[in-house]
Amino acid sequence: MSLLDPNPVNARRPKRIAIVISNPATSSTSGWPVGFWWSELTHPYFMFAEKGYEIEIFSEQGGRCEADAMSDPRDSSGYSASDLISMGFIATPRLAALVDDTRKVADIDVNSFDALIVAGGQAPMFTYQDAKDLQRKFVEFYESGKLTCALCHGVAILRYVRLSSGEYLAKGKTVTGFANVEEEFADTAVWDMNMLSRDKHVMPWRIENEMKAIGANYVQAGMWRAFAVRDGNLVTGQQNFSGGETAKAVIAALGE
Template sequence: MSKVLFVVTGAEYWELADGTKHPTGVWAEEVVVPHETFTSAGHEVVVATPGGVVPQVDKRSLLPEYTGGQEGAARMVEAVAGVEELRKPIRLEDVDLDDYAAVYYPGGHGPMEDLAVDQNSGRLLVTAMRTDKPLGIVCHGPAAMLAAVTEGGVNVFAGRRVTGFTNVEEAQAGFGDKARWLLQDRLVELGAQFQEGTAWAPNVVVDGNLVTGQNPASSAQAAVELLRKLA
């Protein structure tokens, strides 16, 4: 059995351009679906957060409008409760990447607040890319790429094919004109080759060891692609 590291945001809010603190956290589907994929295949999941804080699940990700109705919401609430690793995270600062066969970053707006500037996460990503460690990153999780800068000042994702939550999706979610910055813009600025798919539809980009997914609907396919790299 191999261990898969889930690097999860510890942020409970996302500060908007006007200083408003929007309640957020990690997006439920982006944890639940990959967790089921990996554990069903016999892998162990370990959750790490900055400081080892217990992560907040974005309450919007448990609402019927985001889960396909009342039954879907009930299933998602139950599924989140079943991910015991969320309640006992380890400190991201203490992670030894050699202990893990793969790394996965779920989204939610939380990574825009903390992982985007977290140097421990940045160093982990630099190491993962330099060693070709299977790495999956979904939705707003690619915000963590912004901190993945080498000693020479080069971002390890420059030139790599990636996707993530798009400007169009951010606008349709109601935050396009409220955010301090937009994820797609920043990924393009760092030199990544951003590949935008249809809003809210599954879109997964595979580039070597790196698997990125555009939105929550992409998390299942991204997990499957990452699982193939573990086979």
Template sequence: MNILMVLTSHDQLGDTGKKTGFWLEEFAAPYYVFKDAGAKITLASPKGGQPPLDPSSDTEDAQTDDTRRFKSDEAAQQQLANTAKLSTITDDGFDAIFYPGGHGPLWDLAEDGDSRTLIESFAASDRPIGAVCHAPAVFRDPSNADGSPLVSGKKVTGFTNTEEEAVGLTDVVPFLVEDMLIENGGEYRKGDDWASFVVVDGKLVTGQNPASSAEAARKLLELL
């Protein structure tokens, strides 16, 4: 079982002068769900190499068993430091694709043509696609074969407007995940803020926030 995980390469939080990137738990939790299930994991990002880590996800209060495991796992750290360049990746040989969040994807992966092509290929061949927290931003541009937005008519979730408000970034982000999914015709669902909430519709798996990361990865595996 081969799973492709796609991370952001974007590290600027709008024009705040602060750093962003991927959210550590949203990478580490799914990574170990897949790894412990025996999957072969390939990591990619638009620029390749080491993806930027959102410093807010690296604070003591943001740590989980999975992030602590990652911090003592040199092989995983090496793999993360050497992500493949997304433009060199085709969908060939992969059984599923998964996008960890963090605010970074709102800027780069949401607009990335290579990512869009991959998502459309996985959807057309009915292979599982997963994204958690801010990563459903990657569904902004991909379309179905008939030209309709990929999420149109599908049950989806993603970081809520109220969660974005709670972290004070409503006016910083280029768009709000919840609003975009609704505008694209998605049947947006949400649970309580910060609690695990995952939606599965066909082969599309979306998680609402960092707490949903492991569950989203498990649901993706169930589809394989």
């Protein structure tokens, strides 16, 4: 008699998702500490976990990652106070520990995952130019036909990634990402709070402008509206309210 159960429950291999968050950095425009954005990790994580997917969290350098302060529901600004999904993640020791000890992006085995998601936050705008391992893995996922995704300011990765042919990966693709109108709103908000002088911007460059410059078809759904778009095996989400929409696009594409 075989010791293996001939009728195992859930015999199908669960889908596996690699989520990349950014390591801590310092903004060159404001001097603030910057990092990843909680909801862009936690909302997709929640939806994937609900589907029974296996999720691993990575960062370019590995190790402990820090979130942008305003993305934390406990922050005194109150900006993310209503984000109960992130609060639940943070308050669950097993989950919170995943952010304290991320694996290096270089360790990702493309063959072991069904999709790659690059979350945003402020740090990608300052660090992804030099994130060579992430750039390489992003192209590997895409050229292998696997779902390759970027969310909010994580779309910054598309400014740097080129296919084996030398063409920009996003050239000719329909994409979204943090919109100019949202950047303008953020700039005005920090100016009004006297947190930054009017001759400076929060971000060193703008996603919308750069996507158009490299030949992508940039689209957006309006300020702060949850939105994601899929073009082939490339999925992009507009901003921090679009984590759920990005996850839905991935789940639909995986046929689950």
